[in-house]
Amino acid sequence: MEKKFGPMMQMAFVVEDFDEPIEFWTKKMNIGPFFKLEHLNVKDLYYMDKPVNLDFSVAIAYTGNMQIELVNQHCDTPSIYNEYVQNEKGVLHHLCTLTNDIENDIKILESQGYTNLQGGKTQDNGKFAYLNTEDREGPMLEIAQLSKAGLGFFDIMHEASKKWDKKTAVMNLGEVRL
Amino acid sequence: MEKKFGPIVQMGFVVESLDEGIEFWTKKMNVGPFIKIEDVILMDQYYKGKPTNLDFSGALSYTGSMQIELIAQHCDTPSIYNDYVNNEKGQLHHLCALTPDIENDTNILESQGYINLQGGKTQDNAKFAYFDTPEKERPIFELAQLSEGGIAFFALIEEAAKNWDKKTALLKADVIL
Numbered sequence: 001m002e003k004k005f006g007p008m009m010q011m012a013f014v015v016e017d018f019d020e021p022i023e024f025w026t027k028k029m030n031i032g033p034f035f036k037l038e039h040l041n042v043k044d045l046y047y048m049d050k051p052v053n054l055d056f057s058v059a060i061a062y063t064g065n066m067q068i069e070l071v072n073q074h075c076d077t078p079s080i081y082n083e084y085v086q087n088e089k090g091v092l093h094h095l096c097t098l099t100n101d102i103e104n105d106i107k108i109l110e111s112q113g114y115t116n117l118q119g120g121k122t123q124d125n126g127k128f129a130y131l132n133t134e135d136r137e138g139p140m141l142e143i144a145q146l147s148k149a150g151l152g153f154f155d156i157m158h159e160a161s162k163k164w165d166k167k168t169a170v171m172n173l174g175e176v177r178l
Numbered sequence: 179m180e181k182k183f184g185p186i187v188q189m190g191f192v193v194e195s196l197d198e199g200i201e202f203w204t205k206k207m208n209v210g211p212f213i214k215i216e217d218v219i220l221m222d223q224y225y226k227g228k229p230t231n232l233d234f235s236g237a238l239s240y241t242g243s244m245q246i247e248l249i250a251q252h253c254d255t256p257s258i259y260n261d262y263v264n265n266e267k268g269q270l271h272h273l274c275a276l277t278p279d280i281e282n283d284t285n286i287l288e289s290q291g292y293i294n295l296q297g298g299k300t301q302d303n304a305k306f307a308y309f310d311t312p313e314k315e316r317p318i319f320e321l322a323q324l325s326e327g328g329i330a331f332f333a334l335i336e337e338a339a340k341n342w343d344k345k346t347a348l349l350k351a352d353v354i355l
Contacts (some may be wrong), residue, residue: 002344003208005208006242007209007240007241007242007243007244008207008241008244009242010241011270011289013188022315026292027290028287028292028311029186029273029275030183030245030275031185031186043349051235059328062185063185063186064184064186064243064244065186065243065244066185066186066241066242066243066244067297077224091269092189092269092270092317095207097208105355112205112206114206133206136270137198137199137202138191138199138202138203138207139207139268139269139270141206141207164299166180167332
């Protein structure tokens with residue numbers, strides 16, 4: 001049995017609002033455009049083994065092949081975004097990798113001392129889970145098994161970053177010329 | 179005047195022990211192989227505007243096209259690796275981008291409120307500098323202007339990561355030399 005997940009494809013930061021961080025990443029780090037996905041509608045969400053319902057939004061951009069995700073939770077419900085880690089500004093929250101067999105990879109990671117902290121499904125049954133080790137030698141790890149549509153969605157945002165005018169901070173998916 | 183630097187190409191992590199860090203990334207994160215660069219010899223090093231001389235080692239690998247750098251400082255000399263930030267284990271220390279014109283980009287970043295904290299040169303005259311904003315709210319940002327040899331060296335490590343057997347933690351130097 002071996003892990004099926006690929007390279008790290010996302011680094012994520014928890015933010016208190018989107019405007020100021022998006023201004024930082026676009027104006028100072030030359031990274032953009034960002035796509036906002038507001039009040040994500042996910043299913044079967046759990047945190048620490050219990051069902052949960054979180055109100056959160058994300059904003060996504062690419063630097064090279066690496067996705068930058070900003071996560072903004074709108075409610076006080078305990079989650080890995082507000083409770084599990086002390087989210088200082090600018091601190092990396094997690095790294096994400098894609099897999100074609102999330103159950104397989106979770107089993108192996110659990111056998112290596114990881115705990116499955118939080119996860120759920122997207123509307124098109126893409127699955128995701130956040131895992132961490134006690135010793136915190138490294139960042140929290142998210143594993144995602146996306147649908148073809150989910151992967152295509154990321155591709156559109158990736159393409160947009162390659163053609164970015166370095167001015168438009170936020171774009172809508174419909175604006176991207178492929 | 180506009181910035182010349184490209185995408186983020188490196189995530190840097192400060193570790194107490196390179197071996198423990200390498201074991202974590204190779205066994206748990208499936209990222210490898212690592213090449214160790216022990217007791218890196220640099221020139222013209224500075225920290226907070228004063229000359230300094232740091233004894234540290236690094237280990238490099240790739241996940242996709244992103245370089246993972248582990249840094250272990252061996253001395254207590256204040257630096258951005260030990261003094262400037264509270265380096266929790268596993269926490270991201272800095273992000274690095276490459277540029278063909280580090281003076282140009284340094285000028286623009288300074289005009290945007292960044293402070294040039296630390297930097298130096300490699301033996302082959304590659305230049306690097308670490309920046310942060312006074313609020314210290316973001317990952318430290320490193321700019322590097324590498325030699326052709328330095329870029330080719332990174333490409334070899336990236337290629338080795340693509341062909342990795344997922345077992346051998348360390349990339350042997352004879353792959354390169």
